[in-house]
Amino acid sequence: MGRMHYGYWKKQKGVEVVALCDKNTTQFTEGVQGGNVAGADNSTDYGSAVIYDDFTKMLAEANLDAISLTLPTTLHVALTVQALKAGVSVLCEKPMALDAKSCRTMIAAAAKAPNGAKLMIAHCLRFWPCYTYLKKLIDSKKYGKVLAASFNRFSVMPGWGKGPNWFTDESKSGGVALDLHIHDTDMVNFLFGMPKSVTSSANYNSDGVMTYISTLYDVGGAVVSSDGCWAMTQTFGFEASYMVTFENAIVVMDVNREDALSVFPAKGKKFAPRIKGGDGYEYEIKWFADKLKGLDVESVTTPEQSCDSVRIVDAEKRSAKSGRKVVL
Numbered sequence: 129m130g131r132m133h134y135g136y137w138k139k140q141k142g143v144e145v146v147a148l149c150d151k152n153t154t155q156f157t158e159g160v161q162g163g164n165v166a167g168a169d170n171s172t173d174y175g176s177a178v179i180y181d182d183f184t185k186m187l188a189e190a191n192l193d194a195i196s197l198t199l200p201t202t203l204h205v206a207l208t209v210q211a212l213k214a215g216v217s218v219l220c221e222k223p224m225a226l227d228a229k230s231c232r233t234m235i236a237a238a239a240k241a242p243n244g245a246k247l248m249i250a251h252c253l254r255f256w257p258c259y260t261y262l263k264k265l266i267d268s269k270k271y272g273k274v275l276a277a278s279f280n281r282f283s284v285m286p287g288w289g290k291g292p293n294w295f296t297d298e299s300k301s302g303g304v305a306l307d308l309h310i311h312d313t314d315m316v317n318f319l320f321g322m323p324k325s326v327t328s329s330a331n332y333n334s335d336g337v338m339t340y341i342s343t344l345y346d347v348g349g350a351v352v353s354s355d356g357c358w359a360m361t362q363t364f365g366f367e368a369s370y371m372v373t374f375e376n377a378i379v380v381m382d383v384n385r386e387d388a389l390s391v392f393p394a395k396g397k398k399f400a401p402r403i404k405g406g407d408g409y410e411y412e413i414k415w416f417a418d419k420l421k422g423l424d425v426e427s428v429t430t431p432e433q434s435c436d437s438v439r440i441v442d443a444e445k446r447s448a449k450s451g452r453k454v455v456l
């Protein structure tokens with residue numbers, strides 16, 4: 129994910145990438161090491177950027193305005209707070225942190241940060257064209273009210289990192305619910321607001337690791353659900369998809385279909401809407417860069433909303449464990 133952010137920061141006007149940090153410096157010589165998303169920068173020529181293997185040293189020496197924090201989730205709270213205290217803005221990868229208490233610590237650090245340093249959590253789907261298209265349809269009521277919406281994210285078990293697989297250790301990643309499925313939880317939060325309650329069920333493998341979670345969100349109207357899975361076969365690979373039933377149209381997105389996005393209107397023919405190219409990483413980084421430059425940006429995401437998404441996922445996990453609805 130660091131390589132993904134790096135590639136897009138480099139493309140921002142008026143921005144210079146002056147430093148890069150990874151405790152394992154072979155990451156800088158070996159190029160892309162795998163991962164579950166395409167488009168990461170594969171270069172090993174970093175121009176004049178200084179390479180560090182120590183975060184504290186980089187903060188002290190590199191005279192930074194902002195960082196992208198794309199490190200394992202356990203590190204998000206401490207390093208975000210450290211950077212904000214130094215007056216350095218932080219774009220921190222999702223999930224914001226392992227629990228809501230840590231999220232609140234990060235929000236409090238941003239409120240007190242010197243130099244007007246800002247915090248953003250990189251919930252890329254809020255900027256991803258096929259999801260921003262859906263947000264506009266829902267807000268404009270172009271096809272009437274939403275009757276039902278389902279969101280899916282299915283992946284093989286992650287294992288691309290070097291060293292021990294921190295993703296499968298729930299105490300480090302939060303497991304499939306917090307690491308993967310939170311993308312869709314945050315999308316439900318973005319599109320329909322904070323749910324009143326969640327009802328979830330889950331599967332666990334023989335090591336007790338959650339591999340599948342399915343949730344029904346009470347958003348006070350539409351039937352809204354989401355499934356997330358880390359148990360797909362290598363031959364299946366990855367799927368991100370949604371199906372939204374409006375009063376007057378069905379809208380379907382599936383990254384594996386020939387037309388990733390299709391509208392099936394009540395009147396007229398099925399069509400594939402034209403949407404802008406690019407991915408959510410590109411637009412989230414541009415949004416944050418523009419915000420740091422003091423430009424007017426549309427309201428898309430706040431750290432408080434990212435904290436709420438962590439709270440919703442926590443409720444989903446508790447519901448799956450107890451077999452009961454959890455009220456938020």
Ligand SMILES: NC(=O)c1ccc[n+]([C@@H]2O[C@H](COP(=O)([O-])OP(=O)(O)OC[C@H]3O[C@@H](n4cnc5c(N)ncnc54)[C@H](O)[C@@H]3O)[C@@H](O)[C@H]2O)c1
Nearest residue numbers: 129130149150151152155198199200201221222223252289
């Ligand atoms: N938005 C998305 O679509 C998306 C996709 C994948 C991962 N992520 C998130 O990005 C974050 C990172 O995930 P990843 O897949 O890139 O993980 P990764 O394990 O592939 O990479 C993490 C890197 O952090 C380095 N590191 C660990 N501790 C360090 C420290 N103390 N100082 C400096 N470097 C250190 C490791 O050497 C490694 O290179 C996670 O929070 C994950 O949930 C988001």
